[in-house]
Amino acid sequence: MNHAPVVILDFGSQTTQLIARRVRELGVYCEIHPYHRPAAEVSALAPRALILSGGPASVTDADAPRPDPAMLELDLPILGICYGCQLLTQSLGGKVAASPLREFGRAALGPRAPDSRLFSRFSDSPVWMSHGDHVELTPPGFTVTAKTSDGLVAAIEDPSRRRFGVQFHPEVHHTPGGKDILAAFLFDVAGLVADWTPAHFIAETLARIRAQVGDDGHVICGLSGGVDSAVAAALVNAAIGKRLHCIFVDSGLLRKDEAVEVERTFGAELAFSLTTVDARERFLGALAGTADPELKRKTIGRVFIDVFEEAARAFKDAAFLCQGTLYPDVIESVSVRGPSATIKTHHNVGGLPERMHLKLIEPLRELFKDEVRAVGRELGLPERVLMREPFPGPGLAIRILGPVSPERIHTLQEADAIVRAELARLPNKHEIWQSFAVLLPVRSVGVMGDARTYEEVCAVRAVTSVDGMTADVFPIPHEALGRIATRIVNEVRGINRVVYDITSKPPGTIEWE
Numbered sequence: 001m002n003h004a005p006v007v008i009l010d011f012g013s014q015t016t017q018l019i020a021r022r023v024r025e026l027g028v029y030c031e032i033h034p035y036h037r038p039a040a041e042v043s044a045l046a047p048r049a050l051i052l053s054g055g056p057a058s059v060t061d062a063d064a065p066r067p068d069p070a071m072l073e074l075d076l077p078i079l080g081i082c083y084g085c086q087l088l089t090q091s092l093g094g095k096v097a098a099s100p101l102r103e104f105g106r107a108a109l110g111p112r113a114p115d116s117r118l119f120s121r122f123s124d125s126p127v128w129m130s131h132g133d134h135v136e137l138t139p140p141g142f143t144v145t146a147k148t149s150d151g152l153v154a155a156i157e158d159p160s161r162r163r164f165g166v167q168f169h170p171e172v173h174h175t176p177g178g179k180d181i182l183a184a185f186l187f188d189v190a191g192l193v194a195d196w197t198p199a200h201f202i203a204e205t206l207a208r209i210r211a212q213v214g215d216d217g218h219v220i221c222g223l224s225g226g227v228d229s230a231v232a233a234a235l236v237n238a239a240i241g242k243r244l245h246c247i248f249v250d251s252g253l254l255r256k257d258e259a260v261e262v263e264r265t266f267g268a269e270l271a272f273s274l275t276t277v278d279a280r281e282r283f284l285g286a287l288a289g290t291a292d293p294e295l296k297r298k299t300i301g302r303v304f305i306d307v308f309e310e311a312a313r314a315f316k317d318a319a320f321l322c323q324g325t326l327y328p329d330v331i332e333s334v335s336v337r338g339p340s341a342t343i344k345t346h347h348n349v350g351g352l353p354e355r356m357h358l359k360l361i362e363p364l365r366e367l368f369k370d371e372v373r374a375v376g377r378e379l380g381l382p383e384r385v386l387m388r389e390p391f392p393g394p395g396l397a398i399r400i401l402g403p404v405s406p407e408r409i410h411t412l413q414e415a416d417a418i419v420r421a422e423l424a425r426l427p428n429k430h431e432i433w434q435s436f437a438v439l440l441p442v443r444s445v446g447v448m449g450d451a452r453t454y455e456e457v458c459a460v461r462a463v464t465s466v467d468g469m470t471a472d473v474f475p476i477p478h479e480a481l482g483r484i485a486t487r488i489v490n491e492v493r494g495i496n497r498v499v500y501d502i503t504s505k506p507p508g509t510i511e512w513e
């Protein structure tokens with residue numbers, strides 16, 4: 001990438017990725033690096049500014065994480081956030097000590113120094129604090145530019161050396177004026193321009209893909225119908241057109257009508273070169289009689305790789321494999337990894353690039369999910385693809401508890417379609433991260449008309465989440481729940497009872513298996 005980055009040094013804060021997202025929302029390219037990266041390596045990136053993240057440690061501990069001392073000497077604007085602020089303070093000759101008052105949560109700032117560079121765009125607002133240590137003595141050359149209403153140091157700066165520190169977290173949602181702080185640092189102090197836009201990214205990426213693939217190279221790409229593979233493929237398609245060969249494996253484990261939808265969208269509408277492999281029988285055969293969740297996952301993963309590899313071999317000229325790897329998958333960070341690092345793995349076509357001697361093309365390696373959507377939008381992908389809910393690689397198999405059979409797949413698809421259709425009518429449907437039906441291998445007695453029934457139970461699940469790592473229950477209004485239950489029991493054969501899952505994650509997981 002041609003963009004010289006703002007470098008964010010990660011000291012283990014849970015909000016490091018949020019800093020990066022806020023900076024990018026301001027139109028500035030940034031990268032996260034672990035705090036122990038040597039200063040020479042960071043220098044080699046030609047960074048435009050440095051941000052030191054927060055972190056759980058205390059700088060007063062002997063073994064606290066510390067950057068290469070040369071890092072703080074770099075001739076760059078530096079902003080320290082929370083732990084980063086304390087680190088700057090201590091390293092530059094000030095003093096940090098345990099706070100007489102631990103501040104966690106919302107805090108009010110007292111008056112700001114009128115000539116503060118960092119607060120020049122900031123209007124009065126609460127800020128979010130989370131610290132046990134505080135700046136007791138500012139380093140030489142620094143002034144205190146704000147205190148909290150409790151009288152503790154909230155911000156310091158030495159504009160002549162371009163060193164700034166804030167004790168609060170400008171990156172979190174609970175600091176509404178946080179973007180003004182970051183904007184003042186990036187634009188006014190560091191003199192950066194907002195040039196990280198989807199259009200720029202696309203122009204640079206297309207050029208890069210063309211250079212990598214050459215004039216006659218061919219690329220294969222597994223299309224799942226999800227956002228990441230769709231946008232990755234759309235970029236490569238825009239770069240080299242028909243020399244991209246998309247493969248869609250129909251496992252029979254997708255939601256109702258989704259296989260048809262993928263073919264219609266990518267084949268008919270977007271005119272990608274698309275091969276659909278109907279592998280429904282193969283997946284079903286391999287899964288027959290399997291009820292164990294992990295065995296289901298392994299089986300599906302194995303069959304997927306076999307099927308994909310066989311299909312890929314048909315493209316003898318292909319020397320490249322396109323994958324929708326995102327930035328959270330590749331950040332070498334000391335804080336909590338993104339969702340893809342922790343979820344039960346599946347769909348990566350593990351080992352295939354080596355076995356088939358394919359070189360990887362990963363056009364989304366630098367992007368967060370919201371940026372991927374923005375790029376997809378700019379490329380003209382339909383909104384229904386971009387706003388698609390995350391869907392697990394093993395598909396409905398892990399929402400059908402117990403053995404998977406064609407009948408049970410059909411039953412779940414029908415019930416699930418009703419859940420989706422009813423939730424789509426809610427005005428706040430955009431708050432939902434995932435929503436679906438789960439088929440339970442539990443039979444209960446019911447009565448329909450004059451007849452006694454003895455059929456399976458279906459659970460309804462809807463959650464809100466930011467990244468899938470944690471999730472809250474999305475409160476489905478009672479009326480909608482009532483409609484869902486009535487419709488499922490009336491319209492779907494094989495289900496005579498509907499229950500509602502109200503478990504958050506943790507302790508539950510989003511999926512049932």
Ligand code: XMP
Nearest residue numbers: 343344345346390391392393468509510511
């Ligand atoms: P859990 O159930 O672990 O899911 O709370 C977290 C997120 O990951 C998705 N998920 C998967 N995605 N392969 C995937 O590609 C999988 O095996 C898998 N298992 C869970 C899940 O849908 C949720 O978004």
